[in-house]
Amino acid sequence: MSTNAYVNDGIPFDPAVLEGIRVNKSATERRIASLGGRRAVKKDAQLAFMLKAISCIDLTTLSGDDTPGKVQRMCRKARNPVRHDIMEALGVGDLSLTTGAVCVYHPMVKVAVSTLQGSAIPVAAVSTGFPAGLAPMETRLEEVRRSVADGATEIDIVITREHALLGNWQALYDEVRAFKDVCGEAHMKTILATGQLASLTQIAKASMVSMMAGSDFIKTSTGMEGVNATLPVSLTMIRQIRDYLDMTGIKVGYKPAGGIKTAKDAVLYLVLMKEELGREWLEPELFRFGASSLLGDLERQLEYHAFGGYSAAYRHALG
Amino acid sequence: MTVKEKLETMEYGPAMESRSNVDAWLDGHGRAFGLFIGGKWTDAESSFPTYAPATGEKLADIASASADDVNSAIQAARKAQPAWEKLGGHGRARYLYAVARLVQKHSRILAVLESLDNGKPIRESRDIDIPLVARHFYHHAGWAQLLEAEFPDHQALGVAGQVIPWNFPLLMLAWKIAPALAAGNTVVLKPAEYTSLTALMFAELCVEAGLPDGVVNIVTGAGETGASLVAGDVDKVAFTGSTEVGKTIRRQIAGSGKALTLELGGKSPYIVFEDADLDGAVEGLVDAIWFNQGQVCCAGSRLLVQEGIADKFLTKVKARMSTLRVGHSLDKCIDMGAVVDQVQKDTIEALIADGKKEGATVWHAPCSLPEEGIFYPPTIVTDVGSDSLLVREEIFGPVLTVMTFRTQKEAVELANNTRYGLAATIWSENISRTLEVAPALMAGVVWVNGTNMFDAAVGFGGRRESGFGREGGAEGMLAYLKPKDASKRADYKPIAVPAPRPGSAPKQTGLPAVDTTAKLYIGGKQARPDGGDSLVVHDHKGHEAGLVGDGNYKDIRNAVEAATAAAGWAGQTSHLRAQILYYIAENLSVRADEFTARLISLTGASKKAAEQEVEASIRRLFDAAAFADKFEGRVHEPPIRGVAIAMHEPLGVIGIICPDEAPLLAMVTLAAHAIAVGNRAVVVPSARYPLLATDFYQILETSDLPAGVLNIITARRDSLNVPLAKHYGVDGLWYFGGLEQSAEIEIAAADNMKRTWLSGGKAYDWFSDPLLASRRILEKSVEVKNIWVPYGDAN
Secondary structure (H helix, E strand, O other): OOOOOOOOOOOOOOHHHHHOOOOOHHHHHHHHHHHHHHOOOOHHHHHHHHHHHHHOEEEEOOOOOOOHHHHHHHHHHHHOOOOHHHHHHOOOOOOOOOOOEEEEOHHHHHHHHHHOOOOOOOEEEEOOOOOOOOOOHHHHHHHHHHHHHOOOOEEEEEOOHHHHHOOOHHHHHHHHHHHHHHHOOOEEEEEOOHHHOOEHHHHHHHHHHHHHOOOOEEEOOOOOOOOOOOHHHHHHHHHHHHHHHHHHOOOOEEEOEOOOOOHHHHHHHHHHHHHHOOHHHHOOOOEOEEEOOHHHHHHHHHHHHHHOOOOOHHHOOOO | OOHHHHHHHOOOOOOEOOOHHHHHHHHHOOOEEOEEEOOEEEOOOEEEEEEOOOOOOEEEEEEEOOHHHHHHHHHHHHHHHHHHHHOHHHHHHHHHHHHHHHHHHOHHHHHHHHHHHHOOOHHHHHHHHHHHHHHHHHHHHHHHHHHHHHOOOEEEOOEEEEEOOOOOHHHHHHHHHHHHHHOOOEEEEEOOOOOOHHHHHHHHHHHHOOOOOOOEEEOOOOHHHHHHHHHOOOOEEEEEOOHHHHHHHHHHHOOOOOEEEEEOOOOEEEEEOOOOOHHHHHHHHHHHHOHHHHOOOOOEEEEEEEHHHHHHHHHHHHHHHOOOOEOOOOEOOOOEOOOOOHHHHHHHHHHHHHHHHOOOEEEEOOOOOOOOOOOOOOEEEEOOOOOOHHHHOOOOOOEEEEEEEOOHHHHHHHHHOOOOOOEEEEEOOOHHHHHHHHHHOOOOEEEEOOOOOOOOOOOEOOOHHHEEOOEOHHHHHHOOEEEHHHHHOOEOOOOOOOOOOOOOOOOOOOOOOOOOOOOEEEOOEEEOOOOOOEEEEEOOOOOEEEEEEOOOHHHHHHHHHHHHHOOHHHHOOHHHHHHHHHHHHHHHHHOHHHHHHHHHHHHOOOHHHHHHHHHHHHHHHHHHHHHHOOOOOEEEOOOOOEEEEEEEEEOOEEEEEOOOOOHHHHHHHHHHHHHHOOOEEEEEOOOOOOHHHHHHHHHHHOOOOOOOOEEEOOOOOOOOHHHHHHOOOOOEEEEOOOHHHHHHHHHHHOOOOOEEEEOOOEOOOOOOOOOOOHHHHHHOOEEEEEEEEEOOOEO
C-alpha cells in the first residue's frame, strides 16, 4: 500500500486566500443534520462502507503505559482486523483487509515496523512534542527525524495552537513548512487540535495554511483535547481541502481523530467524504480515521451481517 | 452487485422505506374513499383516481364531492360550531393536544403515505412535514388554552371553508385546521385532488381523538369542489394556492362578508453577498429550490449573487447539483423526488421552452433520473434579466434563475422587483448588513444565513400578490377570530343634504366676507383640483356652506405619488412620529372652538356634542401618538439556536375613504393611526362634510408633518373608490360606506392584492373607545415580517 501517490509540496504563503474564508456555524450544522437522512446506507452498501472504514483506520495506541507487547498485539489486529470466518461469510475472504496504518509514539515505531514486516501497513508516528506541541523547535524537528529514521513512513505533527489563536498565519506556515522539510519522503499529517481553536472560520484558515505549507493530510485532533473530531469541524476542513484542490490541483487527505466509536459514525463520515469530495476520498491514501475502539464496533456489526446475531466483544481479538 | 464490487464502486444502494403499513391501510379501505362529513363516511356520486407520481401506480379512488355534498358538510360544520365554541378554550385544547399526540403516534405511516401520494422524499415528510404538523397542533392546543386570556372580546368566526394545495398536503391541513379549531371555529377542508390521502387518514385520527362530529369535515374533489366550498355558507375562506385562483376567490366572495386569508405564489429572492459562507450558501440553495422539487411557494427561486463572486459561486453550485440524487420518494438515499403530476411537469417544461426562446441558457444537473415516474432534473438558468419570463413567473419546479448585482442597494432593488412578496433569503457573515437588508425586502418572511425554516409560533405569509394574512403565531389566530361587537353593528346610511326651508337663507349684509378657497392637500401643498371643478357643501339647514375641490383620478394619482415619495416617514424614529401627532393634537386643541362651530353649522350637532367630537379627536391623536413607539414587534424563540424577529412594518400607502358619521373624529382616528406606524395616507373625507378636512389641513401645515405623509382629496361620494382600489401604488384601502361599494372595491383591489378594511355597509360607533381601540386599528395598519436569525460562532 503506497501513500506516496498523493504528495502535497505546498505553495507559497498567500494571506489573500485567507481573507475570503468564512464559515457559518449554523449552516454547517444544518448540512450535517440532514446528511444521514439524505444518504441512508443499507444492506450491501452498508457492508462495503464498513469494510472500507476498516481499511481507513489508523489503529492507534497513544498511552503513557504502552509497551512493545501491547504494540505487537495491536499490529497483529491491524493485519487481521476482522475474524476470518466473518470475512468468508461475507464473501470477501480473499480481500486481505488490513487497517490503513498503525499509529504510535516514537519509542514504539521500531517494534511496530518490525511486527508489520511483510505487510504493506505503514507505521505512523505522532511527533513534534505531541500532544501539546510546546517542546523546543529543535527537539520537535529532531523527533521527526528520528521517527523517520526508525521506519515511520507517516508523521502526525501538531501545530502550535498559539499561532492559530492569534491569527499569526505566517508563523504557522513557517512551522508546518519546517516540519515538512524534515519529514522528507514520509507522509505528513497535520493535527490542528480543533477542539482548542476558537471558531470554524479559524479552523478553516488553519486548514488552508497547513495545506499551503505542504501537509499531505490535515487532521482534527490529538485525541487528548476536550472535544475531538466532530462532523461540523470535518465538513469545515474538507471544504478547505476542496478549495485547495480547486486552487492548486493537489489532493490533500483528511483524518478525523478521536471520538469516532461506532460503525454508524464511521459510515456517516465516509458519506460526508463521498458527498463533499468524491469517491477518491474513500481510500486510505486520502482518508483515515484516528481511532482505537472503532474497529471493535465495526467487527461486531459485520458479524451481525454475516451471521444474523448481534455479537459480543469477547468474540473478537483484542487490539 | 457483490460486496466486493461495491467496495470498488462505493455506490449507495437504494434504501427503501417500507410501505407495507400504508398498503395495508389502503387495502383495508378497498382502495376507495368517501367524504368525511359530520363524523361519518359518505359516498359521492363520482370519484377520481389518485396516483403515486414516483411510479405512476394508482393508489386509490377518491370521492369527488358535489356542490350538495359540500353544502351538507358546511351544514354539519354549522351544526357543530356552537357547541364546539361553547366547549371553551381548555376543552378544545384537550382535543387539539390529543390530535397532536396521535400525529406523533402515527408519524411513520403518515410520512410514508404523504411521500407515496405526493412524490416528495421520505426524508422530507418524515423529518420536516410531519414533525411540523405535530408541532402545529401542540402550539395551537396552547392557543386554545389561552384564548380567553389572550384574545379577550373576541369570538370565533363560525364555519371556515379551507382549500389547500398539494405541495405540503398534511402540513397545509395543519396550518388551516389547528388555528381554526383553537379559535372555536369548525371547518370544511378540501385537500388538493392530487394529494387527498393524508387528509383522509387525518379524518380517522379525528375520530380516534373523539373529536365531536362535524367539527372537522373533509370533502375531496377538484377545483369545482373548492369553488362550491368558497361559494357556500361559510364565514371564512382560507386558501393556499396559486395567485390566479386567489384573485378569483377574492372577487367571487367580495361583498359576502366572509373573512379571507390568501397564501399565494412567490418568486422569492436568494441573495448571496461576497462576504457570505459560500459553501453554506450553496447548501442553503439545496434547501431553497431543490426542496420538495421546488414545488414550494416560498422557494428561493431567484438567485441574486454579488458579481465579484458570481463565477466562483456558480461553479460551486453546479458541482453540488451534480451530486444531487433524484429518485423514488420512499428511497432514503435521495435529495429530490418526483414532480407531483404530469400536468405540473408539462407546465415546467413549457415555461422552460419559452424561456429558452427568450435566450435563457438552461443547464440541467447531470443526475440520473428514474426511468418510470414523473421527474424533472435540478436546473439552473442563466443569461436572464428582470424582464425574463423565467425570472418573473413562478415555475413551481426545481428551476433556479441567476442574476448578479453590484451593491447592496442594487440587491435590494432587484429583490423587490417582483409582484410577489412571500419570502427572501440573505447570506452574509456581516450582521450589520443582513439586519439592514432584511427590513428593506418586500417579504413576509426573511431568512438570514438559512432558508425554509418554519415554526408554528412564527407567522408565515406574504405581501403584494403573495397574498395576505399570516399562519402561525398570534397573528395567525387573529385570522380566525372577530371582535365580539362585529355582529352588532347597525347598517350604514349616508347622510343626505336636507332641502333648505324656504326663507331660511342667511341674508347678505354689507361687504361680502373674503372668499375662502378650500383646496385639495397634496404633498404638503394646497392644490387646485385637476379637473378645475368645485362641489358645493351644504350646512345642516341645506344652505351652501362653501365649495371644495371636485377631486378625480388624476388627483389620486398625484396624491399617491406624493405619498410614495414620502416613504422616508416610515424610516423616521417612532419618537418623532409621536411628537408630530402630539403637535397636531396641540394645534387642534388651539383651534377647538373653530372646529366646534364648523361641526355645529355643518352637522347641526349640539354644542356639547360638537365639543365632544373635537375633544375625542384630540384624544385619538394622543392615542395614536402614544402607540407610535409602543406597537412593537416581538422576538420569537423558534426551536433553533437563534431568534425570529417579528417586525411590524407599515403597509405603505393607505387610501382612507371616510364615513359621514362623526366626520372629524372618524377621519382623525383613522388617519392618525395609519401614519403613527409609518404609513402615508391619501384621505378622502366625508362626502357630506368635507370642509372639516379642508380646515384640518391648515392644522397639518402648522404641525411639522412632512410633505406627502397625509394627503386630502375631497370628492363626490364614492367617486374615488375604484381609482384608489385599482391604483397599484396603493397598498391598503379602508372604506366606510355601503355594502355594494365595499364589494366593488374588493373586486378592484384583488388585482394587486391590496389589504382592505371595508365596513361592508355597517356603521361604526366612532365614539366607542373599545370598538376603535388603537390596537385594532394598528393591526390593520401593519404587516408582520418575521426575520429568522440563526446565530452561533463559538467552536
